[in-house]
Amino acid sequence: MEILIIGTGYVGLVTGTCMAEMGHHVICLDINEEKVAQLNQGIIPIYEPGLHELLMRNVASGRLKFTSSYPQSLTDSKVCFLCVDTPVAADGSANLHQIRSASAAIGAHMSGDLLIVVKSTVPPGTASVVQKTVQEALDERGVLYGFDVVSNPEFLKEGNAVNDCLKPDRVVIGTNRAESSEIMKEIYAPFMLNHERLMIMDVASAEITKYASNIMLAARISLMNELAGICEKVGANIDKVRLGVGSDSRIGYQFLYAGAGYGGSCLPKDVKAMISFANGLGYNAEMLQSINRVNERQKHVIFGKMKAYFEKAGGLAGKTFAILGLSFKPDTDDLREASALVLIEELLKAGASVRLFDPVAMPAAKKAVPPGERVFYAKDEISAADGCDAIVLMTEWKQFRFLDFEKVSTVLKKMVFFDGRNQYSPDKMQKIGFDYISIGKKNAYADSLKKTETQIPVTP
Ligand SMILES: NC(=O)c1ccc[n+]([C@@H]2O[C@H](COP(=O)([O-])OP(=O)(O)OC[C@H]3O[C@@H](n4cnc5c(N)ncnc54)[C@H](O)[C@@H]3O)[C@@H](O)[C@H]2O)c1
Incomplete structure (x- = not known):
């Protein structure tokens, strides 16, 4: 399938490369021209184990290309994945500026029917924002094209991203349209040969699933850090506690390490974004606030x-x-x-x-x-x-x-x-x-x- 990836960062670059590896024809687009120039010279702007070899192989096969031109890349694509950054805004909410800007660019340049897939982590309701922004741009041009917006949150882990992408634990698809889910199934079919891991649900549930996963992981870390503080008070050892707790099969050992706090581009921002989103709904997400406060401390x-x-x-x-x-x-x-x-x-x-x-x-x-x-x-x-x-x-x-x-x-x-x-x-x-x-x-x-x-x- 002809696929366009918009935003060639950790998620977009790995997704695009892995899609090409599975036989799709992929164009990776980024507004950062320096990044695109580097990629066209075979220089990878991020460190991700295993990515270089895979990328070079697919570039050589002609299945993977890089560009900063929207008109050129939208001509041939039937599906486009939005993988732009959604950083934390000053008030803690998800900053959707790049989502809006990329959606407007899609509407300004698409030249046929298109399935738009939101892979960036975005709060519930963002698929409608994309839908509206693209439609406004089409109306401005006075053209009529069919398009749908699907949610497909990404769960890869930096440091193991290639493996996670090639062998995902699960692929979550948020859509209410049968035609869109069929296209998504076709795209992911080569990733599911071993066994089916595709979950189709409504858009809002898919959008929330991504936040829920990161919140759950952040909660485990903050909880262990809280317990570590108590261990210090009584001379106990949090590592021993971790073993005792993790051995319960209902709990498991993952993400139970006390330490100097979690960071990264996802956990802190996603916890804050969900607190802010809940606030906007008049809902006081007390537990989420505690996860964040413990981590800041x-x-x-x-x-x-x-x-x-x-x-x-x-x-x-x-x-x-x-x-x-x-x-x-x-x-x-x-x-x-x-x-x-x-x-x-x-x-x-x-x-x-x-x-x-x-x-x-x-x-x-x-x-x-x-x-x-x-x-x-x-x-x-x-x-x-x-x-x-x-x-x-x-x-x-x-x-x-x-x-x-x-x-x-x-x-x-x-x-x-x-x-x-x-x-x-x-x-x-x-x-x-x-x-x-x-x-x-x-x-x-x-x-x-x-x-x-x-x-x-x-x-x-
Ligand atoms: N990094 C991770 O481990 C990870 C994992 C899962 C989900 N996510 C989510 O995926 C999204 C992307 O994360 P990332 O870490 O890849 O971000 P990133 O900052 O590494 O990459 C984003 C890229 O998008 C480009 N971009 C911004 N606006 C654009 C536009 N209008 N048109 C074209 N390109 C544009 C930027 O230049 C940048 O190269 C975020 O929503 C993030 O929360 C990230």
Whole structure:
């Protein structure tokens, strides 16, 4: 099938590439001309494991093309997927500016019947906004074309996006029209050879399903972070609690990790968007507000622990800290709402210096936090730790699991480790000689005398 993808970011680029891999003819359109030029030169503007090889193969086969021209790309397409960004607006609601703008462009340039599929995460009612905007543009041109708007929210995870897209857990389609669902079934047929995973429902339910999924995941994290705070109060260990709770088959182990808060382009914005949407309906979504509040608080927990630890050693000003991991989670270069950025800002404000390292997110990070007198980008973990008063782990990249502590201890000024992702065992870290401070567990001090001197308050 001839498919147009509008918006060539994490979702659009992966979706377009995977659709081409399944034999469809795909044009990926983006208003960012620099991005399109890069893609046409085989340069992928995002980090996503497995994407490069797949993309190059499909470009070479002629099934995948990139453009910034609406008129050209709409001529041949029968179906177009809207994959533009829907960022959080100042009031917390979903900003639909790009959805409206892309819909107006579709109406201004379509030259035949079209099925419009909304893949971006959008609040209930957005399909009608798209319908109205396209129709207005068609009316302005005085032309008559048939079109329908379908909801098809995306569930891929950055870092595993190619796999998620090629083998989706489920494909949710929101439509009331049989003709539209038949086209969607045809598009997704090659993805369902193993077994059927397509769910057809009404548009509003499909739109809400996406938010519900992210809210559920965010809720699990915030709940564990809340329990981690209680564990600290009583000297319990949140990791042990996680195992005890996760072993209940009704609950399971996924998304039960306490840490320095969730970030990314989806969870924070989608929770906020649903709070705002509910508010607009006069509905007070109390639980959603709590999920968000706990997460906002959690992003400051590590800074609080650092401040408390160094209080008796002259404070944070003038100290240097190695921050390992900058992206909001491993296997991506995405920094949107990353907890590391919140911590860096707080440390710089407190007068500290930072030495930063991330396996892939440093080019993106340099734009968000430019290198300077107190901001240094290191070439690896050891160089980041050089001369530092402590190491702070903020993203659980696999390569950080086995840090070369022997080398690290020769370059560190002080053997102090703040673990924002609970990656290490307190006992082992203590044995190596670290003062080890994590989340939801007792702090472990290398020197037991220090314990009374620098006991850290337990509340986040
Ligand atoms: N990133 C994820 O993990 C993920 C997962 C599931 C769903 N989503 C949702 O998918 C949507 C896209 O997310 P993303 O992370 O891919 O965003 P992104 O910011 O990476 O990409 C969006 C792209 O759309 C382009 N764009 C904006 N307006 C345009 C227009 N009028 N015409 C053509 N191109 C336009 C931008 O230039 C950009 O390249 C969002 O609604 C997001 O919530 C994201």
